[in-house]
Amino acid sequence: MAHRYERIVILTGAGLSAESGLSTFRDKDGIWSKVRIEDVATPEAFARDPQGVLDFYNGRRNNSRGVEPNAAHAALARLEADYPGEVLTVTQNIDPLHERAGTTNLIHMHGEILKTLCHHCGARGPYDRDLMVHEACGHCGREGGLRPDVVWFGEMPYEMERIYAALGVCDLFISIGTSGNVYPAAGFVAEARGAGARTVELNLEPSEGISHFDEAIHGKATEVVPAYVERLLAG
Ligand code: NAD
Ligand code: APR
Numbered sequence: 491m492a493h494r495y496e497r498i499v500i501l502t503g504a505g506l507s508a509e510s511g512l513s514t515f516r517d518k519d520g521i522w523s524k525v526r527i528e529d530v531a532t533p534e535a536f537a538r539d540p541q542g543v544l545d546f547y548n549g550r551r552n553n554s555r556g557v558e559p560n561a562a563h564a565a566l567a568r569l570e571a572d573y574p575g576e577v578l579t580v581t582q583n584i585d586p587l588h589e590r591a592g593t594t595n596l597i598h599m600h601g602e603i604l605k606t607l608c609h610h611c612g613a614r615g616p617y618d619r620d621l622m623v624h625e626a627c628g629h630c631g632r633e634g635g636l637r638p639d640v641v642w643f644g645e646m647p648y649e650m651e652r653i654y655a656a657l658g659v660c661d662l663f664i665s666i667g668t669s670g671n672v673y674p675a676a677g678f679v680a681e682a683r684g685a686g687a688r689t690v691e692l693n694l695e696p697s698e699g700i701s702h703f704d705e706a707i708h709g710k711a712t713e714v715v716p717a718y719v720e721r722l723l724a725g
Contacts, residue, residue, distance in 0.1 A: 494725065495575045495662040499687075500566060501678050502581045502588070505667025505694055509712045510557045512585055516669050532643045536609075540623040540634070547638040548620040550584075551603050559591035562666070562715035567592035569719045578656050582668060582675050584640050599647040599675065601640040609635035647674065657681040663689045664718075667711050670698035679703065692718055 504514035515521045529535050530546040570577040570593055579596045581588055584603040588596050601607070606617040613629035617636075626633045641647050657663070663682030670676045679689050679702040691697060691706040692714045700706060707714045 495573075495688075495722075497656070497660045498569075498573070498575055498577045498662045498664065498722075499656050499660040499678075499682065500569075500577065500579045500664045500666065501668060501675060502566075502579065502583060502666045503668025503675070504583060505669075506562055506581075506711050506715075507557070507560075507583055507585050507587055508667065508694075509562070509710060510560045510585075510587055512553060512557055512587075514667075514669075516671060527643055531640075533645065536637055536642070540637075543637070544621040544623055547603060547640065551620070551638070554585040554587075554603050557585070557587070559587040560712050562711035563587050563591035563593070565716040565719040566666075569722060570595055572723055578660075580653055580656075580675075580678070582672070584638075597649045597653060599641070599649060599653065601638070601648060603638060603640060605639035606636050607639040608632075609637055611635075614639050650674065653678070654681065657687075658685050660685060660687045663687045664692060665690070665697070665699070665703070666692045666715060668693070668697060670700075690718070 508514050513521050525546060530543050536543045566579060577595060579588060579593050580599055582600050584600055586604055604616060605614055607614050608627040608629060610632045611627060611630035613627060621636055624633050625636050627636055657678055660682055663679060665679055676699055679699050682689055683702055689703045691700060691703040693708060694710060695708055707718060
């Protein structure tokens with residue numbers, strides 16, 4: 491009898507969007523080989539050089555506009571739509587490719603590049619122009635506080651309670667396209683194992699957390715993810 495999972499949690503990282511043309515962070519030529527985290531991805535950087543941080547994210551926002559979801563995003567949307575059990579996708583990615591492929595049960599734990607957050611009033615909302623430091627918030631009217639709605643190093647990710655609740659009851663955990671370098675996401679596989687879930691890594695190469703996985707299939711996401719989804723859908 492083929493195993494049917496009741497509750498699947500999927501964690502995705504930058505490697506899922508690599509074949510759509512978006513850079514990863516820690517591969518050769520990755521984002522962090524070109525710019526320093528402490529210069530663009532911390533609250534201190536924003537306080538020190540707000541326009542410099544906005545320029546960095548304006549560039550990444552424009553990149554994410556011009557790209558399309560790939561076969562791996564499409565396969566995950568199909569899994570959510572067609573699999574008889576519940577499927578929750580938790581992404582570390584700030585690009586909109588999961589939702590553009592059709593995934594709906596989705597958490598952007600590091601925020602979304604196409605949204606802004608007002609430092610002053612906390613209002614979040616879509617934004618389709620480059621962010622300028624003196625732009626006034628459409629909600630509270632104050633200037634100098636608009637930032638990309640992206641979680642920086644040292645900040646708490648979004649929806650952690652909902653994520654841990656899902657990890658605590660899942661029976662299959664699939665990690666895709668993430669190096670397992672950044673916590674708390676890097677600790678999710680251990681949470682899932684603690685709940686008795688089967689754990690599977692689909693990645694170009696072994697991640698930092700490889701020893702926690704029951705199964706690992708290494709290769710390009712556009713190849714290994716559709717193949718694994720077909721296996722799940724076949725029962
Ligand atoms: P961390 O201590 O977990 O650092 C994780 C990795 O990030 C490190 O292994 C290192 O590779 C890199 N890193 C972190 N700070 C760095 C720095 N100042 N210089 C160079 N490399 C650095 O990260 P943290 O500071 O504890 O932050 C964790 C929180 O930040 C989590 O909530 C995570 O979700 C969030 N986060 C957001 C982003 C983002 O760009 N959206 C990036 C990473 C972490
Ligand atoms: N197919 C599958 N996996 C791939 C592919 C691909 N085509 N290309 C790269 N990878 C894998 C790499 O082997 C690597 O393990 O994707 C992973 C990318 O790792 P990172 O660049 O570290 O990206 P990620 O794990 O998402 O980073 C986590 O760190 O800087 C922060 O906020 C940022 O959310 C990000 C977090």
